[in-house]
Amino acid sequence: MKLIITIPAYNEEKTIAKVIREIPKRISGIKKIEIIVVDDGSTDNTAKIAKQNGAIVIKHTCNRGLAKAFKTGLNAALARGADIIVNTDADFQYNQKQIPELIKPIxxxxxxxxLGSRFKGWIEEMPLSKRLGNKLATAVVRLVTGYKxxxxQTGFRAFSREAALRMNVLSDYTYTQETLLIAAEHKLKVVEIPVDFxxxxxxxxxxxxxxSYAKKAGATILLAYLSYKPLKVFLTLGALLILAGLFAGIKVLMHYFATGLVQPYLPTALLSSLLLILGFEVVIIGLVAExxxxxxxxxxxxxxxxKK
Ligand SMILES: Nc1nc2c(ncn2[C@@H]2O[C@H](COP(=O)(O)OP(=O)(O)O)[C@@H](O)[C@H]2O)c(=O)[nH]1
Ligand SMILES: [Mg+2]
Incomplete structure (x- = not known):
């Protein structure tokens, strides 16, 4: 079994060495351990220090964002024949001594x-706004994926080779939620263990x-959800519009059948037809999206x- 640790890093010269040194040299059940640092266009000594400490360094020529760096790391690990891939952060917030526990279920x-869950584990410090943001984003992901x-948002997670092969991350900004939506799509088994932060x-x-994080992460989740469950989203929206159209139209029809006139209800009739047309259009868009x-x-x- 080959384990590869991937570490996306952007200007982390102060902590990258500590992170690499904390990674266990030997883990039972693992034959070989390699470390890949993805230096995402850092302007400091991150790459140099990572290399000095024995990591394989892959450099982006400019800052492409965390999601792209994650993807680079994952693909490089797959190409190097990893059976298990652990992703961790370069800022020394996670405790690398917990890697054996993290990979055990795999x-x-x-x-x-x-997933290394900080909320089930120990958190030294997290500002309230960030705590709430994390809880809210997790609630959304729970809702759309069904994973409890x-x-x-944890950056400390392990992937089996099979799971990693499925991770086709499209976002630029953050991979954390999108990977879970992909996992749900492929019915992968996701487990959490408590970790330190x-x-x-x-x-x-x-x-x-x-x-700004909420805006970008929200857009990422929405787009990913739309691309995985288009029919569900558009059918629901279309059905609501059609129902509203029918509701508005009933009064008009009843009056028409009783008197043969639409007259006093002309605005309602217009609104009803508009809603019905819009509703049908949304349904058709749903079919195309599907x-x-x-x-x-x-x-x-x-x-x-x-890739396989
Ligand atoms: N490759 C890359 N890594 C980044 C970027 N921004 C943040 N990171 C890394 O992603 C990890 C998490 O970022 P961090 O700033 O700790 O986020 P926080 O813990 O959520 O506040 C760290 O290892 C950072 O070095 C980026 O633009 N590119
Ligand atoms: Mg951090």
Missing amino acids: LEGKADIV ISDA RKRADRSRLISSIW MIKLNRKTLEEILYRL
Whole structure:
């Protein structure tokens, strides 16, 4: 069994060495351990220090964002023949000594993805706004995936090779929620274990303000959900519009049958037809989106087999 640890890093020269050194040298059930640091266009000494500490360094020529760096790491690990891939952060917030616990469910064949949950574990410090943001985003992910998880934003997670092969992340910004939507789509088994979360010594590289994060993460979740469940979303929306149209139309029809006139209800009649037309259109869009989804599924299957 080969384990590869991937670490996306953006200007983390102060902590990258500590993170690499904390990774266990030997883990029972694992023959070989490799570390890949994805340096996402850092302007400091992150890459140099990572190399000095024995990591394989892959460099982006410019800052492409965490999701792209995650993807680079995952693909590189797959290409190097990883059986299990652990992703962790470069900021020394997670405790790498917990990697053996994190990969245990995969080694035992009990999970495809293991999330290190901070909320089930120990959190040294997390501002209230971030705590609430995490809870809210997790609630949304729980709702759309059906996974009973407590921490959808954790950066400390393990993937089996099979699960990693399925992770076709499209977002630029954050991979955390999208990977779980993909997992649900492929019915992968997701398990959580409690982990420690230390205070960040430096400011966050990812989150400048909780609002900008909410906006970007919200858009990512919405888009991913739409592309996985288009029919459900559009049919619901279309059905609501059609129902509203019928509701408005009934009065007009009743009056028409009684008197042969539409007259006093002309505005209602217009509103009703508008809602009905809109509703049918939304349903048709749903059908088209569903067909596009089938197309994407075929493409992803090809990608999966190609990578395999
Ligand atoms: N590759 C890459 N990594 C990033 C970027 N922004 C943040 N990170 C890394 O992602 C991890 C989590 O970021 P962090 O700033 O700790 O986010 P927070 O813990 O949610 O506040 C750290 O290892 C960062 O170095 C980025 O633009 N590119
Ligand atoms: Mg962090």
